[in-house]
Amino acid sequence: MALFDYTLEGESGHARAGSFETAHGTAHTPMFMPVGTLATVKGITPDQLHEIGSQVVLANTYHLSMRPGADLIAEAGGLHSFMQWDGPILTDSGGFQIFSLADTVKLDDDGVNFASIYDGAKIRWTPEDNMDIQQKLGADIIMQLDQCAPYPATREFVERAVDLSAAWAKRCLAAHTREDQALFGIVQGGMHLDLRLKSVNALREIGQASAEAGHKDFQGFGIGGYSVGEDHDVMFETLGDVARALPSNKPRYLMGVGNPTTLVRAVREGVDMFDCVLPTRTARMGTAFSSKGRMNMRNAKFKRDFEPLDATCTCPVCSKYSRAYLRHLVKSGEMLGGILLSIHNLHYLLDLMRRAREAVLAGAYEDFYEEWMASEGADDY
């Protein structure tokens, strides 16, 4: 089996279980990927990431290219060596950051001009520039440069983003050379099903034409442009059709989605991979995921609660620390509070996807789904 070839190991309804090889180990789907934008999952060491069952870890091209710079990371031997994470890494292209962070973005057919949020430096990226940077960073999976339309946006705006993203997808694929890296195309199209399908078809054609010419194909697909402010149910009006329009022999990655119920629902629609800052960001602000829903650990009701965070949880935090102690840490602004809650929240999502995978392999995803939706915490998300 060649690197990155996706093996479909089981199906249950539309839900899928599969795996693919990277140069840094096998990834099993469905899976959640912890986000480590600046080559670190904030507050968590690589050993701890392993301990809670992390597979792929994310890093961000936009941020790393400006600080400390792609050349420095290449000089360090690449991201794996630099951050001492020996598992798979995925770098987001930074397209999302360009459009969500910068206030002065100028697009043209050939590329994009924007100002660095770090020092205001004027930067220009073509798709080729972006591929060059991501190949220097050396992640196992890299994402095409794309344009993520905001929500709400006019249909015309979204369609232009679809067309531009497709044009850039083609150029990213042509510029992609490293054999030990997989390139994912990204589907755009906002909440319009026809534009989504147009985006999917464009990517499929681009990949096929490239492969027929003896070059690479996309080895997976990101589904971008969701979770940009719309109600959760709006995404599910189109997500299933979009996911299933993608090739069944490639992993499907719903970008930026991380609340537990949405993951369980999206797996049911045929999505394989997720990433999100939600578990770690909310952890730093004092929120914990649990089998009974979200818990705000700052709440006074935990002041004298010496029980573990979640009695059903097997994570290293729940096996040792009490709610009262965690509340104390969070209330005191101690960094250990955010660290411990991050470990717990990541474990929660990693474990949720591990259980989802088992359910698919057992051919019982619908039972798993219904059990989840009926559970105490489901409607809390």
Place this chain on the structure above:
RNA sequence: GUGGGUAUAGUUCAGUUGGUUAGAAUGCCAGAUUGUGGCUCUGGAGGUCGUCGGUUCGAGUCCGAUUAUCCACC
């Protein structure tokens, strides 16, 4: 003991020549957070203005007494 200062929200303080419902910061209570510019953001509760008395149409504000506390000097 003498002289002077201070006393307003849990805390540190602001409050005009006396004038509507006495403010801020912080703390407290709660909510938010979705391809990470976030020690962040949004709400809420909380004060018989040390106490007693007086002046005045009206006192956190002026006067007297008293209590507490700080400083200086004996």
